[in-house]
Amino acid sequence: MIELKNVSKKYGEAVAVNQVSFDVKEKENLVLLGTSGCGKTTTLKMINRLINPDEGEIIINGQNIINQNTEILRKGIGYVMQNIGLFPHYTVEENIAIVPELLKWDKKKIQDRVYELTEKLHLPANSLKLFPNELSGGQQQRVGLARALVSDPAVLLMDEPFGALDNVTRTSIRKEFKDLEELKRKTMVMVTHDVEEAFELADRICLMDKGQIMQIGTPKELLFNPANDFAKKFLDGQRLALEFKIVTIEDIWEKLSNRSSINKGLSADISVWDAMEKLRNNQAAELQFSNNTQEYKSASFDELIKAFNQYKNFTKHE
Amino acid sequence: MNEQQTLWQFMSMESDKLLSQTVQHIGLTFISLLFAIAIGLPLGILIARRRKLSGIILGIAGVLQTVPSIALLGFMIPILGIGAKPAIVALLIYALLPIIRNTYTGIIGIDKHIIEAAKAMGMSKSQILFKVEIPLAMPVLLAGIRTATVINVGVATLASYIAAGGLGEFIFGGISLNNTNMILAGAIPAALLAILLDGLLALTQKLDFKKLKKVLIFSSVFLIILTAFYVLPSAYGSGLKAGFTPEFMGRQDGDLGLKSAYGLKIKTVVISDAVMYKAAFSKELDVISGYSTDGRLKAFGLKILKDDKGIFPPYYAAPIVNQASLNKFPELEDVLNLLAGKITDSVMTDLNYRTDYLHQTPEKVAIDFLVKVGLYKSPKGGAGETIKIGSKIFGEQYILAEIYSMLIKGNTNYKVETKTGLGGTKICFDALVNNQIDFYPEYTGTGLLAILKPDNKIVSQISHNKDETYKYVSDEFNKKYKIKWLKPIGFNNSYALMMRQKQSSEIDVNTITDLKNYLDKN
Numbered sequence: 115m116i117e118l119k120n121v122s123k124k125y126g127e128a129v130a131v132n133q134v135s136f137d138v139k140e141k142e143n144l145v146l147l148g149t150s151g152c153g154k155t156t157t158l159k160m161i162n163r164l165i166n167p168d169e170g171e172i173i174i175n176g177q178n179i180i181n182q183n184t185e186i187l188r189k190g191i192g193y194v195m196q197n198i199g200l201f202p203h204y205t206v207e208e209n210i211a212i213v214p215e216l217l218k219w220d221k222k223k224i225q226d227r228v229y230e231l232t233e234k235l236h237l238p239a240n241s242l243k244l245f246p247n248e249l250s251g252g253q254q255q256r257v258g259l260a261r262a263l264v265s266d267p268a269v270l271l272m273d274e275p276f277g278a279l280d281n282v283t284r285t286s287i288r289k290e291f292k293d294l295e296e297l298k299r300k301t302m303v304m305v306t307h308d309v310e311e312a313f314e315l316a317d318r319i320c321l322m323d324k325g326q327i328m329q330i331g332t333p334k335e336l337l338f339n340p341a342n343d344f345a346k347k348f349l350d351g352q353r354l355a356l357e358f359k360i361v362t363i364e365d366i367w368e369k370l371s372n373r374s375s376i377n378k379g380l381s382a383d384i385s386v387w388d389a390m391e392k393l394r395n396n397q398a399a400e401l402q403f404s405n406n407t408q409e410y411k412s413a414s415f416d417e418l419i420k421a422f423n424q425y426k427n428f429t430k431h432e
Numbered sequence: 433m434n435e436q437q438t439l440w441q442f443m444s445m446e447s448d449k450l451l452s453q454t455v456q457h458i459g460l461t462f463i464s465l466l467f468a469i470a471i472g473l474p475l476g477i478l479i480a481r482r483r484k485l486s487g488i489i490l491g492i493a494g495v496l497q498t499v500p501s502i503a504l505l506g507f508m509i510p511i512l513g514i515g516a517k518p519a520i521v522a523l524l525i526y527a528l529l530p531i532i533r534n535t536y537t538g539i540i541g542i543d544k545h546i547i548e549a550a551k552a553m554g555m556s557k558s559q560i561l562f563k564v565e566i567p568l569a570m571p572v573l574l575a576g577i578r579t580a581t582v583i584n585v586g587v588a589t590l591a592s593y594i595a596a597g598g599l600g601e602f603i604f605g606g607i608s609l610n611n612t613n614m615i616l617a618g619a620i621p622a623a624l625l626a627i628l629l630d631g632l633l634a635l636t637q638k639l640d641f642k643k644l645k646k647v648l649i650f651s652s653v654f655l656i657i658l659t660a661f662y663v664l665p666s667a668y669g670s671g672l673k674a675g676f677t678p679e680f681m682g683r684q685d686g687d688l689g690l691k692s693a694y695g696l697k698i699k700t701v702v703i704s705d706a707v708m709y710k711a712a713f714s715k716e717l718d719v720i721s722g723y724s725t726d727g728r729l730k731a732f733g734l735k736i737l738k739d740d741k742g743i744f745p746p747y748y749a750a751p752i753v754n755q756a757s758l759n760k761f762p763e764l765e766d767v768l769n770l771l772a773g774k775i776t777d778s779v780m781t782d783l784n785y786r787t788d789y790l791h792q793t794p795e796k797v798a799i800d801f802l803v804k805v806g807l808y809k810s811p812k813g814g815a816g817e818t819i820k821i822g823s824k825i826f827g828e829q830y831i832l833a834e835i836y837s838m839l840i841k842g843n844t845n846y847k848v849e850t851k852t853g854l855g856g857t858k859i860c861f862d863a864l865v866n867n868q869i870d871f872y873p874e875y876t877g878t879g880l881l882a883i884l885k886p887d888n889k890i891v892s893q894i895s896h897n898k899d900e901t902y903k904y905v906s907d908e909f910n911k912k913y914k915i916k917w918l919k920p921i922g923f924n925n926s927y928a929l930m931m932r933q934k935q936s937s938e939i940d941v942n943t944i945t946d947l948k949n950y951l952d953k954n
Binding site: 162190193201 | 543546548551556559567
């Protein structure tokens with residue numbers, strides 16, 4: 115769907131992005147991860163040509179966008195940014211309706227779509243007539259997302275979309291976003307410096323440093339098969355927590371003991387981390403799980419950790 | 433309280449003039465503001481796009497802003513003549529800086545993320561400009577327009593110097609006539625206008641974006657209507673056009689007399705005497721109110737229309753001497769009288785022409801004149817006591833002071849000190865009364881109207897006749913101040929109506945009555 119081929123960008127002598135190539139499949143969410151100044155935002159902004167690359171090709175839907183009219187290109191790509199960038203002189207409703215107005219949709223269609231999105235994004239109905247500065251930060255970010263989604267573009271670019279929010283709001287909005295139907299059918303490229311966020315939202319992560327790609331892969335690949343020292347060290351601080359969050363019950367299914375006596379349980383899709391949290395919060399001795407082949411298993415806290423360790427050792431030696 | 437009442441009376445008496453001046457003033461302010469916005473706004477946008485240009489353009493606008501307003505109006509005249517055009521251009525130049533600067537500041541002050549969001553949504557450059565940048569810069573931009581408006585209301589008072597009308601006519605007329613009510617009748621409405629417009633614009637700045645849009649549409653329509661106010665009246669009529677100084681406009685022996693004694697009806701603009709002659713020469717004006725011995729009369733080929741009904745009092749020049757000085761310097765009177773009757777109107781005009789137009793020094797003009805009439809004698813280099821000669825602050829008086837100085841040095845043993853440039857009549861006269869100077873050349877009309885100020889009855893009785901006027905001032909000065917009027921020098925530097933010689937002969941107008949008849953016929 116989106117393909118970058120040897121894309122570079124220089125500012126004078128400084129190379130911001132150096133020979134970056136990757137492709138993003140349809141409906142995939144690729145997260146560009148790295149520290150400040152690693153070139154991830156520059157890479158993102160080249161995809162809708164807010165920044166023009168010096169070298170390389172960027173292909174969206176089979177078309178090289180380097181010579182495409184930028185205005186047409188950008189109307190087809192949703193863009194969410196850290197600073198939100200809502201128009202302070204437009205009401206929330208007008209802010210969301212900017213792109214359809216530019217595309218000259220008829221009034222009724224615009225209104226219906228705006229209402230639909232406000233509902234889906236849990237924005238209070240009375241907020242439509244308000245100005246952005248009258249909303250909370252979290253609400254503003256929802257408006258920013260609604261604005262990007264309104265014309266239902268196939269591609270969505272997100273530049274630190276939760277960066278301006280406090281930790282609590284951030285975690286809850288992120289969860290909500292993850293479950294949002296509208297987002298599941300998008301091809302997304304998202305920039306973040308937050309490792310936890312990347313692991314939670316990404317289908318694949320593109321780890322960057324000094325303008326170059328250090329590793330591209332699924333969160334599991336990054337965790338268990340780091341391509342180089344940089345990739346390994348980058349995750350070291352949060353490694354354990356990430357591993358618990360990334361490994362699902364399904365992954366350790368073989369290592370858990372059978373329970374034929376039960377006939378219902380939690381989905382095996384949940385992470386080990388979530389399972390452990392449930393055990394703690396419910397103060398239960400055991401949890402029951404069922405997988406998609408209607409098998410049933412159960413595990414205590416200790417059994418979970420044991421199974422997880424076995425899985426880890428096995429994966430590493432793979 | 434009494435003052436208040438008379439001001440009110442003056443304003444209601446002159447309400448027609450006041451209204452038309454106010455309308456002109458508003459028109460001038462807004463038409464120039466409109467042009468300033470039309471030029472300043474795009475320039476501001478341009479330099480916000482190309483920041484490198486901002487230094488140069490803001491610099492130029494800043495320099496223009498610092499040019500004194502009178503000088504700026506002066507620069508305009510050779511290029512654009514007199515009247516509305518140069519005034520509008522000058523006002524426009526003053527309004528430019530705040531508009532350009534605030535447009536620029538307003539646009540570059542916008543959060544760059546908002547612009548990035550606009551771009552990312554696929555807005556074109558012009559959509560970003562009109563939907564995002566201008567609306568967001570609007571509060572700052574309006575502040576600039578507000579500043580420009582207030583500046584323009586103030587500077588527009590000066591427009592009356594170059595026949596563009598406005599409330600300055602009353603203000604400057606009042607100043608030259610020392611008429612406080614007249615000054616206030618112009619100054620108060622001008623100040624109120626500034627406060628009112630400033631207040632209105634302040635209100636618009638406080639509005640939110642929605643209402644602002646409506647207000648802007650409304651006010652641009654309003655602006656265009658106001659502008660039309662000014663354009664329409666100036667579009668009427670042809671025929672002859674007169675330009676009178678603010679002072680002349682308000683004097684009985686000026687425009688008022690022309691109306692009452694001659695019934696003269698002519699389209700009139702108010703203009704400063706500094707540019708009046710030039711304007712007549714360049715056919716911007718046909719009739720002007722000049723001084724009969726002004727050098728520019730000759731320089732610009734103008735002709736005086738005979739005052740056949742004698743409304744302009746005679747201004748015959750004569751040295752006036754302190755009696756004490758005559759006693760102290762016994763030879764003085766005879767020496768000064770050497771010049772009596774020697775300088776006619778046309779001779780004085782020629783002498784003035786030499787200094788004002790050929791830029792010869794008063795000394796050279798004085799020597800050349802004395803040599804020509806055979807009165808020149810080389811200085812005796814005497815060691816007697818010092819005679820102090822005074823003069824007012826204009827060319828003609830400088831020349832006379834030099835001539836007298838040379839006559840005294842050539843014919844007596846007195847030493848001479850000239851105190852030229854003693855400001856106006858009051859300063860000269862006070863210096864004479866207080867023995868700071870021994871004599872200076874004065875005019876009979878000035879002595880009568882500015883110093884003695886008798887009641888109107890006496891003025892109208894004697895001011896038709898030059899000899900009666902001379903006799904009256906001479907007797908009264910002697911009685912009141914112990915000052916003696918010596919014999920008149922010969923010329924009469926009075927007010928006069930003048931036209932271009934060529935035009936005057938073409939339409940065969942030689943007197944003011946001829947002019948009236950000509951105007952009535954056409």
